[in-house]
Amino acid sequence: MNARLDSFSYDDDIVRKFLWAAMIWGLVGFLIGLIIAIQLPWPGFNAAPYLTFGRLRPLHTNAVIFAFAGNAFFCGAYYSTQRLLKTRMWSDALSKFHFWGWQAIIVAAAITLPLGLTQSKEYAELEWPIDIAIAVVWVAFAVNYFVTLTKRRERHIYVAIWFYIASIITVALLHIFNNLSVPAGPFKSYSIYAGVQDAFMQWWYGHNAVAFFLTTPFLGLMYYFMPKAADRPVFSYRLSILHFWSLVFLYIWAGPHHLHYTALPDWASTLGMLFSVMLWMPSWGGMVNGLLTLRGAWHKVTEDPILKFFVVAVTAYGMSTFEGPMLSIKSVNALAHYTDWIIAHVHTGALGWNGFLTFGMVYWLAPRLFQTEIYSKKLVNLHFWLATFGILLYVVAIYSAGATQGLMWRAFDETGRLQYPDFVETVIRLIPMYWVRVVGGTLYITGMLLALYNLYKTWAARPAAYEVPVVQAAPLNPVYVDDHAPEAGGLWARFTHMGWHRRWEGMPLFFSVMTAVAVIVASLFEIIPTFLIKSNVPTIASVKPYTPLELAGRNIYQREGCFNCHSQMVRPLTYETERYGDYSKPGESVYEHPFLWGSRRIGPDLAREGGKYPDLWHVRHMKNPREVTQKSIMPAYPHLETNVIDFPAIQKSVDAMAMIGVPYGDAVNTAPAMAKAQAEQLAASIEAAGGPKGLADKEIVALTAYLQRLGRDLKNATAGTAQQAAPAAAAPTAATAPAGPAGSR
Amino acid sequence: MRLSDIMGAANLSGYAEVAMVLFLAAFVVIVLAIFAPGRKRTYDAASRMPLDDEHPQTPR
Numbered sequence: 001m002n003a004r005l006d007s008f009s010y011d012d013d014i015v016r017k018f019l020w021a022a023m024i025w026g027l028v029g030f031l032i033g034l035i036i037a038i039q040l041p042w043p044g045f046n047a048a049p050y051l052t053f054g055r056l057r058p059l060h061t062n063a064v065i066f067a068f069a070g071n072a073f074f075c076g077a078y079y080s081t082q083r084l085l086k087t088r089m090w091s092d093a094l095s096k097f098h099f100w101g102w103q104a105i106i107v108a109a110a111i112t113l114p115l116g117l118t119q120s121k122e123y124a125e126l127e128w129p130i131d132i133a134i135a136v137v138w139v140a141f142a143v144n145y146f147v148t149l150t151k152r153r154e155r156h157i158y159v160a161i162w163f164y165i166a167s168i169i170t171v172a173l174l175h176i177f178n179n180l181s182v183p184a185g186p187f188k189s190y191s192i193y194a195g196v197q198d199a200f201m202q203w204w205y206g207h208n209a210v211a212f213f214l215t216t217p218f219l220g221l222m223y224y225f226m227p228k229a230a231d232r233p234v235f236s237y238r239l240s241i242l243h244f245w246s247l248v249f250l251y252i253w254a255g256p257h258h259l260h261y262t263a264l265p266d267w268a269s270t271l272g273m274l275f276s277v278m279l280w281m282p283s284w285g286g287m288v289n290g291l292l293t294l295r296g297a298w299h300k301v302t303e304d305p306i307l308k309f310f311v312v313a314v315t316a317y318g319m320s321t322f323e324g325p326m327l328s329i330k331s332v333n334a335l336a337h338y339t340d341w342i343i344a345h346v347h348t349g350a351l352g353w354n355g356f357l358t359f360g361m362v363y364w365l366a367p368r369l370f371q372t373e374i375y376s377k378k379l380v381n382l383h384f385w386l387a388t389f390g391i392l393l394y395v396v397a398i399y400s401a402g403a404t405q406g407l408m409w410r411a412f413d414e415t416g417r418l419q420y421p422d423f424v425e426t427v428i429r430l431i432p433m434y435w436v437r438v439v440g441g442t443l444y445i446t447g448m449l450l451a452l453y454n455l456y457k458t459w460a461a462r463p464a465a466y467e468v469p470v471v472q473a474a475p476l477n478p479v480y481v482d483d484h485a486p487e488a489g490g491l492w493a494r495f496t497h498m499g500w501h502r503r504w505e506g507m508p509l510f511f512s513v514m515t516a517v518a519v520i521v522a523s524l525f526e527i528i529p530t531f532l533i534k535s536n537v538p539t540i541a542s543v544k545p546y547t548p549l550e551l552a553g554r555n556i557y558q559r560e561g562c563f564n565c566h567s568q569m570v571r572p573l574t575y576e577t578e579r580y581g582d583y584s585k586p587g588e589s590v591y592e593h594p595f596l597w598g599s600r601r602i603g604p605d606l607a608r609e610g611g612k613y614p615d616l617w618h619v620r621h622m623k624n625p626r627e628v629t630q631k632s633i634m635p636a637y638p639h640l641e642t643n644v645i646d647f648p649a650i651q652k653s654v655d656a657m658a659m660i661g662v663p664y665g666d667a668v669n670t671a672p673a674m675a676k677a678q679a680e681q682l683a684a685s686i687e688a689a690g691g692p693k694g695l696a697d698k699e700i701v702a703l704t705a706y707l708q709r710l711g712r713d714l715k716n717a718t719a720g721t722a723q724q725a726a727p728a729a730a731a732p733t734a735a736t737a738p739a740g741p742a743g744s745r
Numbered sequence: 746m747r748l749s750d751i752m753g754a755a756n757l758s759g760y761a762e763v764a765m766v767l768f769l770a771a772f773v774v775i776v777l778a779i780f781a782p783g784r785k786r787t788y789d790a791a792s793r794m795p796l797d798d799e800h801p802q803t804p805r
Contacts, residue, residue, distance in 0.1 A: 083798040158794040224795050233792040238779045240792075245775070496778040502787065525764070532752040 005472040006153065010082045012466070014095040016369050018075035019362060021103060022068055023455060026358070027448050028110075029063030032056055034441045039635070040602070041434040043625075046635035050114040053602075053635055054561025058125040059113040064350055065123060065213060067106045072358040073217035074098070074141075077164050079365060080224040081145070084161055085152035086473040094144035101137035105130060116559035117187040121202045121594055123209045124178050128189040131179045138175065142168050149508040153473045155480070156505040159240040163220030165508070166248050166515045170212040173519065178205035181594075184656035185649065188555070192660050195589025196263055196537050199597055200530045203255040204523065211251035214349065218357050219247075219286055222314065225361045226293050229306050235292035239285050241501060246282035248515060250275050252522040257328035260337060261571035262597060263586040265536045269330070271526065276328030283321030290314035305380040309360030312388060316352025320345060335410070338567055338601040340430065341402025344395045351391045351444060359383065359451060366458050371466055375457035379450050387447035393440030401433040410575040418578055423604040428631050480506060540587035543713045545662045546706070548671035549678040552650045553706025556699050558596070560637060567598030568607040568710065581608035581711065588714060591662045603634060608711035615682060616691040618704040640700040641692065645679065647672040678705060 039045045039053045046052045078095065082088055089095050108130050112118075118125040126134070145168060149157070178201050181189035193201050227234050234240060256264055256272025291314050294301065301307040323345050327336050336342060367374050374380065408426040411419035420426050480503075494500075504511045530536060546554060557563070570576055572583040584607050589595055598605075613621075620627050623641055625634040654671040658664040667674055676696075682705055683696035695701050 080795070084794060086798070154794075156791060156794075158791065160795070227792075227795045231796065233789070233796060237788040237792040242776060242779050246772070495774075496781045498778055498781075498784065505791075529752075532749045534749045534753045 004474065006475050007470050007472050008088050009468045009470055011078070011089050011092055011095060012369055012468075014089070014092070014099060015075055015079045015365070017099050018071050018078060019365060019369065020455075021099070022071035022075055022358060023362065023448075023452055025063060025067035025071060025106060026355075027445070027452060029060060029068045030441070030445045030448055032060040032063055034438065034445060036060055037434065037438050037441050040633060041431045041438070043633045043635055048635060048637050049116070049560075049639045052560065052637075054564050055114050055116055055118075057564045058118060058122075058561060059110065061123060062109050062113065062125065063106070064354075065209065066109070069214055069218070069350075069354045069358070070102065072354070072361070073167070073213075073221065074102070075365070076221040076225065076361050077217065080160055080221070081148065081164065084154065084158045084224070085148060086154045086471070087148060087151050089144060090147040090151055091144050094140050098137060098141045098144065101133065101140065105133055105137060108133070112187065116561070118558060118561065119179070119181065119189060119191065119594065120558040120561070120563055120596065121178065121191065121198075122206050122599060124175075124202070124205060127187045128179070128181055128183055129186065131175070134175060135172070138168075138172055142172065146509065146512065149512075152508070153476055155476060156502070157508045157511065158223070159234070159237070159244060160220040160224040161508070162244050162511065162515070163216045163223065165512045166244075166519070167212050167217045167220070169512060169516050170208065170216075170248075170252075170519050173516075173523075174205045174208050174212065178202060182656045182660050184652045188649075188653070190653075190656050190660060191594035193593070193595075194660075194662075195592045195595050196265070196586045197531055198593065198595040199259055199262065199264060199589075200256065200268065200527075202595065203258040204252075204526070205255075207255040207258060208252060210346075210349070211247075211254075214354055215251070216247070218354055219243075221357060221361055222286070222290050222310070225357075225364060226290055226310050226314075229304070229310060229360065229364050230294050230297045230300065232293055232295070232297050235289050235295065239289050241498075243282050243285040243289060245518065247279070247286070249518045249522055250279045250282060252519050253526060254279055254328065256526070257333065258599065259597075260328075260330050260333040261573060262569050263584050263589060265530075265533075265586070268526065268530060268536075273328050273330055277325045280322060280325040283324075284318060287314055287318035287321065290317070305377065305384050306360045306363050308381075308384050309356045309363070312384075313353050313356035313360060316348050316356065316391070320349040320353060323348070334571070334573060335406040336402060337571075338599070339402040339406045339409075340398045340433075341406065342600065344398035344402055347398065348391070348395055351387075351394065355387070355444075359387070362451070362455070366455055370459050370462040372458060372461045372463070375454050375461065379454045383447040383450045383454070386443050386450070390440045390442070390444030390447065393443065394437050395440075397433040397436035397440065401430040401437075404429055404433075409579070410573075412575065418575065421579070423579075424629055424631055427602065427633055431633075537586040537590065539590070540585060540714070543588055543590060545591045545657070545664055546709060547674065547678055548650045548654050548667055549675040549682075549702050550706045550709045551653050551657065552645055552675060553702035553704070554596075555653060556640070556703045557706055562606075563596045563598045565598075565600065565602035565634070566604070566606045567601050568605065569597040570605055570607045576605075580605045582714060585714070588711075591657075593657060593660055593662070603632075606707065606710055610708045610710045610712035611715070614689060615686050615704050615708065616689045618707055619686055619691050619695070619700055622700055622703065640703060641695065641698055643699040644697050645675070645699055645702050647675060647697075650675050675702075 035045070035051075036053050036056050039056070049055075078089065105126075109126055112127060112130065113125060117127050119127060124131075145164070149161075180192045182192060183189045191198050191201075223234055223240065253275035254272050256268045257276045258272075260269050260273070262269075291311070294307065294311070297307075301311055326332055327342070327345060363374065363380055405426050408420045408429065413419045504514065545551075568584070570580045570583045577583050584597075588607075589597075617628055619641070621629070622637045624636045624638070625632040626636075651671045654664055654667050658668050664671075679701045680696045682701050683694070683698075686695055686701070686704075687693050
């Protein structure tokens with residue numbers, strides 16, 4: 001035992017930086033959310049080309065997840081890690097690099113997404129150069145973090161740190177493997193996976209972005225800041241051990257519940273459902289642990305707005321983690337999938353759990369970081385009530401919107417026909433609820449503005465120079481002393497004694513490895529069969545790659561973010577095949593890099609769009625949707641009629657696709673010429689039908705070619721281009737798989 | 746002969762049930778271990794870590 005004490009100080013400067021970043025980007029993310037909330041009931045609020053719903057919606061999700069929640073996580077992690085480990089972060093330079101790098105990435109996202117530069121995978125929209133930057137910054141953060149762990153002066157790492165470790169490791173894995181792509185230009189790339197596999201990887205990533213970016217980091221914050229605010233230790237440390245390991249192991253499996261009834265094989269979606277239902281328990285373990293931390297302190301909640309924020313945050317967490325498993329049950333999902341119900345679900349989580357936990361944490365940190373009293377406790381209270389009512393209005397309106405639309409889609413009348421055959425009927429019905437959402441969102445944002453004002457006034461009252469307290473702590477004893485030595489006993493006694501876990505807590509790097517093993521093993525259990533079982537994707541002979549012009553049209557479809565409102569995945573459900581036609585087969589997506597199945601239908605599904613309408617209909621529809629569909633809420637895209645197709649770039653796209661195994665044959669040499677020939681043919685037919693002249697080199701032709709191709713390969717073996725096909729009834733073709741959902745048993 | 750052919754011919758689907766039983770067994774064992782009585786002192790000390798982080802401690 002040495003009695004020598006080290007003297008050191010904590011780096012609070014980085015915490016202050018991240019605090020401001022979180023709050024300012026939070027406001028930006030919420031405002032973009034408000035803009036797209038207004039765009040839905042009022043399509044005139046779209047400003048093509050840069051500020052349409054399709055381009056802003058990814059900006060909103062990225063801003064809220066990575067800019068607001070991300071910075072909030074870093075803020076709390078830098079504060080609590082140093083104190084829990086009794087050491088300063090290993091490298092101030094790396095901390096600063098992490099901060100500025102992350103902000104630069106956010107700025108890059110704010111510029112590129114409205115420009116239409118997107119990989120079109122949800123929450124992974126950012127293009128490949130930014131993806132590389134994210135990886136670099138994340139690794140810098142990780143290195144700084146793990147070296148800090150080795151320099152700690154506290155033997156055992158507390159549960160909050162376990163959650164941070166799990167987040168850092170898993171986010172890196174998810175980000176790297178989902179974003180593997182082949183570039184086709186400085187800001188264009190194609191996912192190396194296609195169709196079913198791409199969908200699987202995307203939702204393995206997408207669901208675990210929720211798990212390891214919005215859940216585990218914030219659980220870590222909860223385990224540190226809630227006991228601090230309540231001045232009570234966490235309810236049950238035993239429960240937190242169970243909570244941590246089950247959450248980390250189970251969450252990874254749940255991704256396929258985003259793909260129920262799609263072309264994903266049955267076994268995968270059943271597995272995803274089972275693990276999602278199991279996930280309910282560890283999640284509620286976390287909720288119970290959070291709420292019961294306040295046992296004996298409930299009287300404080302009435303006086304302390306910070307605790308109010310925490311209580312509502314944990315309650316919202318409990319509600320969304322009950323709802324998640326419920327929504328993952330296939331029969332419930334059949335109703336909720338593609339509707340606003342899912343939007344309401346994520347907002348319970350994002351506004352309630354991430355938002356309120358961040359606010360509570362920020363209000364708790366502000367007086368400590370700015371070394372003065374909080375400017376106004378009244379404003380904190382007001383913020384709490386405004387935001388709470390904002391959330392209530394939001395979710396009540398959007399839950400009812402989701403249920404309404406889901407029920408309208410599946411309603412049959414007494415003659416056995418669809419009761420609402422016209423898709424737009426099911427949209428118009430939601431408009432009043434969309435306006436209620438706007439009100440709710442405005443309340444929430446008003447609260448955010450109050451928070452920023454309050455923080456600014458607090459900051460303004462800071463001392464001339466921050467006091468930097470010198471902390472003293474003994475260095476780590478080089479010899480591990482087990483304060484937990486088991487009494488004599490056999491193997492079982494030693495195991496149940498949990499000394500092994502206690503040891504792990506004293507060996508953070510080993511602990512990190514075990515966490516990585518848990519998430520990697522769980523991932524591989526699903527990934528290996530998905531990629532290696534042939535029967536997952538039965539081949540369909542008539543499915544051919546897109547022509548060069550159609551590929552260019554698909555690029556435009558991605559650029560405009562059409563996939564945010566239009567799915568391309570007909571589920572094998574009666575009301576669905578009745579409305580759209582034959583259900584989608586796994587073999588149809590084999591050349592879809594990336595897949596564009598979509599996850600929300602604000603407009604109808606497009607998987608069977610080819611040949612449904614004449615070419616001219618599409619031209620008019622893109623120019624002004626309300627010309628052909630009264631009361632449509634789709635944005636107008638007039639610029640597609642004036643933008644010239646970038647023919648040389650088509651070659652790059654075709655080459656990139658060929659590189660990842662799409663059999664393009666001759667097109668790898670003559671793509672632009674082939675595209676021009678098809679475009680001229682299509683433009684001539686549009687003109688002949690009485691449409692505008694001179695469209696042969698305009699983007700609208702490429703997009704029309706793409707839309708007219710969708711679903712055609714299944715109907716006829718000849719890859720149709722511009723020929724007018726009568727809308728075919730959903731007749732089974734020789735190519736269809738055996739009846740029943742695309743399963744593989 | 747691709748890897749997927751080999752995997753398809755290997756008939757590995759039975760292993761899913763085996764894995765499930767193993768997972769469940771491991772889970773039950775760990776739950777028993779965590780909630781076995783005793784060692785309250787250690788757990789209490791661990792759960793106090795965030796509250797005691799203001800005061801430097803004796804060597805550990």
